[in-house]
Amino acid sequence: MKDKSKFKKAFTASVILLVVISAVLFVSDYKERFEMTEKNIIAMGTVVSEKIYSKENAGKHIDAIGKIINGLEDKISWRKEGSAVATLNSEGKTSDAAVAHALEAIKEVSSKSEGAFDVTIGEITRLWSIGEEGERIPTEEEIKDALNKVDYTSVKVDGTIITLPEGVQIDLGAIGKGYACDLVKEYLEITDAEGAVVSVGGSILAHGRYNKAGDKWKIAVRHPRNENEFLGIVSIDEGFVSTSGDYERYFEKDGKRYHHIIDANTGYPAQTPLISVTVICDSGILSDALSTACFIIGEEKSKELLGAFDAKAIFVYEDMTVSAWGEIDFEKQ
């Protein structure tokens, strides 16, 4: 009888142990990341970092994404001779589905920001050439003349045909990286990739999942005043994250910082107490456009704009005060 009881106890303990170990192994498998391949490439004049969670075809996806981004650059870069935008700027007319889509998608951001965000700002950005050879402070006269040609309502889109009045110059630099993220997402959706994080020059696409549990992606936001530090970590299920700040391209003259985010209403770098804005939403082109627009118009005016697109944002001020709008899972560092 005693032996039987001991055997029962030992058996029960063994079974419990086995159940516990199985549970631990199951949870660990559930949380374990899928197989991932990563690569950094240069495309669209910037670094594209790709992390692809795909067992067999990651290399194929990495190459395909590079081609998609280069293909987009061939259409939307005003610098590339023969691109749709270069043709539009020089001839006032072109036919291109990708450019037409971009112009339609961001029209509302321009109207809701009362023209502060405007892609017809091409001539002004060229005058400043911030972050490029020949960067300078243009004269007031030059700015005044160039402002006469800035008007997003003058761009006419009919299907894929786009027309511009003479002298108006389009610059899609503010939304190109986010747009690329949109196209990458479209591609990944029809592949076997379980998940991916793709950064096109700092505009982020977080797609799918990296483990069976579907844990949130963690996206670090760069500290606006220290490149080797993070402001914090944003956790998201899926979506797009874009940051605009006065630190990325700028020059200083007489102790003043002239950054690359131009207020299309004044023709000068946006005068704002903000030094960085990060936007999270479900479109790459919009997250790019909104981060720029919100940086220019400031936090208060941004709330309505963000609300119209169901977007969220993190605002950072010169004194490093951080303010969030919308429900954001953000851990400050």
Place this chain on the structure above:
Amino acid sequence: MKNSEIKKAVTKGDIVLIFSIVLICAFWFLSGFIGEKQLTVRVFHNGEAVSEVLLEGLDEEKTVTVGGCEIHITNEGAYFHSSSCPDSLCVKRGLMKRAGDVMACVPNRVTVEISGADTEYDGIAY
């Protein structure tokens, strides 16, 4: 319970079971430490790897010259020391030292990345 009673209560099966459990746990624990964990700087030109330097134990600064760029690597990290590109944005970037960091000289198509240790994030928005 005396030693002799414990010996009687524990069967060979129990010992095999306990041994298996310990083995599984040890394997599971150690598997977390297998793989690349040390910080490594990799330099690419036109997408092709041209240099790989392990930072740990790097006693003196190493210089990699490729595509018009001069990259210096120390046990702390890596930086573009000089570049033939017109804007020198890569040189202005300074030292990068975290795993997951990437910097590039876009005009010269040179990329430098640090990999190895686990990172707390999946991507960096900037």
